[in-house]
Amino acid sequence: MEAPSNVIAQRREKLEEIRNLGANPYPYRYSPTHTTSEIHQQFAAIQETPDESKPICIAGRIMTKRDHGKSSFANLQDSEGLIQIYVRQNVIGDDRYDIYKILDVGDIVGVEGVVFRTRTGELTVLANALELLSKSLRPLPEKWHGLQDKETRYRQRYADLIVNREVKDVFSKRTLIVQAIRDYLNAIGFIEVETPVLQPIYGGANARPFITHHNTLDQTLYLRIANELYLKRLIVGGFDRVYEFSKDFRNEGMDRDHNPEFTMLELYQAYADYEDIMCLTEQLIAHTAKEVVGSTEITFQGEEISLEPPWQRLTMIESIGVKTGIDVESLGDGALQDAALDAKVDLDGVESRGGTIAAIFDTLVEPKLLQPTFICDYPIEVSPLAKKKRGDERFVERFEYFMVGMEMGNAFSELNDPIDQRERFIEQGKKLEAGDEEAFMVDEDYLRALEYGMPPTGGLGFGIDRLTMLLTDQRSIRDVIFFPQMRPEDQT
């Protein structure tokens, strides 16, 4: 650990001083009657003379302290905001004032008092009594500039949250987003379920897994990369509308859009196809935006984004034509590859025509999709869990939706033909054997489930983290995850 600084040593001495003065620096409980925001609401009309008939108790952290000899002002912060307190020696008494004098910024106190307004108009609690609730030993970052250093902010999120209030707002919104989604889905007949995090066979996405081991079973287990195949088993079992907020784990690189563990919402609706899911998606996201930011019109990194349905719908082939001028359908396989290479698309590891189309899309089209756009009908080669497109077996009924240049979600008409699904798995198995660590494993139990018969089903998955980035205007996923993954801190 880091060496104790002088400040920490000083504060440890104050601990003893406080004990010597007869106070417990770590008492057990306190009963606040109000939060700071309740005081601001309920006493908005108060004038300079306090209403002695309405004493209140608040608890919070001292954020600033302005001592004036025999009186002092301080700002107290609780979970909802700030309020000024005014402490006078002749009001709280000499003994308590002696303790108050040596309290530090960062200490947590309980204050009983009456509310009044100062000459300068600030709503203030005049303390009748003040009690230390927890002594702080470590100095807070500076009040004016706050905590800027990103590394410290991520490693010591607790300090970040104390001093940077807007960070707390982002995470409060994240909670509201989850609640809005849950409320919306519950209201239209979905039920929330839980499925395994530890899976003997990973599937449902193309990604490298984290591998772990169960000692008693002496069995390799994988942390889930998706919960898709389990939710569809529940559709087979007769739950017609299910969803799960799924913490997923992917053993891959980290950047502004990726954290090794992240949260996906997946939902499945029996008797629906991907067109139905498109309508559900745009309604769900628009509803969430209204609940959380009050509007479907949002700003992301200076860009005006409208989430108001309906969103633009393009097939992947159409979008390539619109954004690059490449007419995919008129080009043979070789000509298409040449067109891709001319446009500096990296085709390393791409073996199929469908893979080429997807690579062109990823490189040239995706970054240009700022407003919400559904991209439909993916090449079958890159979509092993989606049902073939009606009337064109080169494609599947799949869409992803994009905004601000990011992929935000993925959905299909779910493949429910067990024979077709087995063939797709076998194709994936060949890729896996050829060294593609991200290809699927054959999941015999899932095939068995499909053989019992799964209704036609539409499914959707989208990242809660990225939706939170969008709705809170944060460009980095680390700013919407409390404790983003970090390398170990050097503690020598």
Place this chain on the structure above:
RNA sequence: GCGCCGUUAGCUCAAUUGGCAGAGCAUCUGACUCUUAAUCAGGCGGUUGAAGGUUCGAUUCCUUCACGGCGCACCA
């Protein structure tokens, strides 16, 4: 994994061409009973991320390493 940039007091940041490592806030002492970036006076605070090298002398130049940010790659 690759490239670029960064790391100086508790926090936010300076330091000229390689020449005594500084400021504001915080902290400590004293004064002050309506302040709010309180004010006034005085003080403390540093292994300049780590190790090595060049040099009379390194925060500064070189090498290696650690961590972070951004970009690329990988990937949704």
